[in-house]
Amino acid sequence: MERIYMDYAATAPMLPEALAAYVSAAGDAPGNPSSLHAFGRGARSRVTEARDALSGAIGCRPDELTFTGGGTESDNAALFGAARAQRAKDPRRIGIVTTAVEHHAVLHAAGRLADEGFALTVLPVDRLGRVSLHDAEAAIDDTTAVVSVMYGNNETGTLQPIGDIGELARRHGAVMHVDAVQALGYAPIDVGTLPVDLLSLSAHKIGGPQGVGALYVRTGTPWQPLLYGGSQERRRRAGTENVAGIAAFGVAASLAARTVDARRAHAEAVRDALLTGLRERLGPEAVTLNGDPDPSGRLPHILNIGIEGVSNETLLMNLDLQGIAVSGGSACTSGSLQPSHVLTAMGLSPQFCKNSVRFSFGMGNTISQADKAAEIVATIVARLRKR
Numbered sequence: 366m367e368r369i370y371m372d373y374a375a376t377a378p379m380l381p382e383a384l385a386a387y388v389s390a391a392g393d394a395p396g397n398p399s400s401l402h403a404f405g406r407g408a409r410s411r412v413t414e415a416r417d418a419l420s421g422a423i424g425c426r427p428d429e430l431t432f433t434g435g436g437t438e439s440d441n442a443a444l445f446g447a448a449r450a451q452r453a454k455d456p457r458r459i460g461i462v463t464t465a466v467e468h469h470a471v472l473h474a475a476g477r478l479a480d481e482g483f484a485l486t487v488l489p490v491d492r493l494g495r496v497s498l499h500d501a502e503a504a505i506d507d508t509t510a511v512v513s514v515m516y517g518n519n520e521t522g523t524l525q526p527i528g529d530i531g532e533l534a535r536r537h538g539a540v541m542h543v544d545a546v547q548a549l550g551y552a553p554i555d556v557g558t559l560p561v562d563l564l565s566l567s568a569h570k571i572g573g574p575q576g577v578g579a580l581y582v583r584t585g586t587p588w589q590p591l592l593y594g595g596s597q598e599r600r601r602r603a604g605t606e607n608v609a610g611i612a613a614f615g616v617a618a619s620l621a622a623r624t625v626d627a628r629r630a631h632a633e634a635v636r637d638a639l640l641t642g643l644r645e646r647l648g649p650e651a652v653t654l655n656g657d658p659d660p661s662g663r664l665p666h667i668l669n670i671g672i673e674g675v676s677n678e679t680l681l682m683n684l685d686l687q688g689i690a691v692s693g694g695s696a697c698t699s700g701s702l703q704p705s706h707v708l709t710a711m712g713l714s715p716q717f718c719k720n721s722v723r724f725s726f727g728m729g730n731t732i733s734q735a736d737k738a739a740e741i742v743a744t745i746v747a748r749l750r751k752r
Contacts, residue, residue: 368688369734371639373570374519374547374667374725375692380572380617387574387613398606399597408608415615422622423545423564424555425581431601432611435578436546436567440470442580442591442602443563444513447540448478450587451510460509460539464488464496464525465710468544471513472706483510493657494523494711501530509539516548520707520723521656522667524552531560540586546570546578550621550628551664562586566618568610572727573617577610628728632666635726635735640668642739647672647746655708655721671713671721675746680722683745689738692723 396408420427451458479485512534534541542563550571564581594603655669704718
């Protein structure tokens with residue numbers, strides 16, 4: 366049985382080039398990047414090379430990048446670090462502004478800051494999952510410490526107007542944070558032109574290893590470290606660096622930056638083939654697209670749909686038995702019985718949320734896989750409806 370992996374938004378298979386870099390670094394002579402001897406210098410050289418590659422991919426200076434343990438740590442470090450630093454500078458700056466469709470790494474961190482006395486504003490979204498600039502303008506003022514809005518949603522792919530919101534934040538002296546974990550490799554990222562102060566990234570979404578991330582911190586941004594205990598990463602993130610993981614991240618980021626147009630086009634083609642195939646087999650009225658239908662308003666590699674009358678839990682189980690891996694939403698909450706907070710925020714009913722599934726694609730997928738997946742989904746749905 367052919368196994369078809371369509372859950373790239375959860376984690377992407379490691380690229381051969383990234384895996385080779387990981388094995389090479391892990392198998393090399395031992396070396397702590399903080400050590401001054403030759404072994405340490407060799408390890409530090411790998412970290413420096415990766416930092417240069419990643420900074421080139423997003424348009425920042427190498428010294429503005431801090432390597433972390435993943436996207437969640439990067440999000441947490443951004444919010445806690447900027448909020449506390451802003452309040453320390455000016456006690457009036459206690460506002461945290463974010464959106465209802467953020468990853469829980471942002472929402473839960475923002476909730477914890479509210480427990481510390483910060484004033485949290487969670488902006489609603491429309492039916493497409495997009496925040497209103499009018500709402501953002503009303504929420505951001507001279508008491509706002511941090512604004513956190515993701516680039517593209519991890520469940521629906523909907524893009525947010527981060528440029529316009531970033532300008533609002535800058536006008537009021539607030540720090541602008543963007544979770545770009547899903548956008549890297551599929552959307553243009555140039556922090557040299559974007560009004561963004563902090564940007565979170567993760568290696569395993571672009572074919573790097575799990576457990577490695579990065580946080581861009583624009584020079585001059587008020588920010589405090591989340592971890593203490595060492596002088597690593599220019600005193601911004603204590604702890605011995607994951608040299609092998611970072612080396613692989615650098616390779617994956619470099620490849621993603623060079624191939625972003627090809628990756629976008631390929632993911633869009635696979636996505637369109639699957640959606641067309643499902644609508645042809647099930648009927649256009651039976652398949653509802655969740656998110657922005659306009660390619661310019663969404664990430665190309667994510668397809669979130671609701672299939673009338675079929676629970677996602679049952680569909681996912683049956684697809685898995687047929688060798689097809691997809692998701693009910695964010696991988697971080699897929700084990701929860703609660704409806705997706707993203708789809709709920711978009712105004713969808715709890716029942717419809719439980720009928721929705723997320724397909725996500727990468728360079729390892731093909732049009733023939735999309736056609737086969739559509740056929741298998743249709744067969745499963747027909748069988749379940751007969752029950």
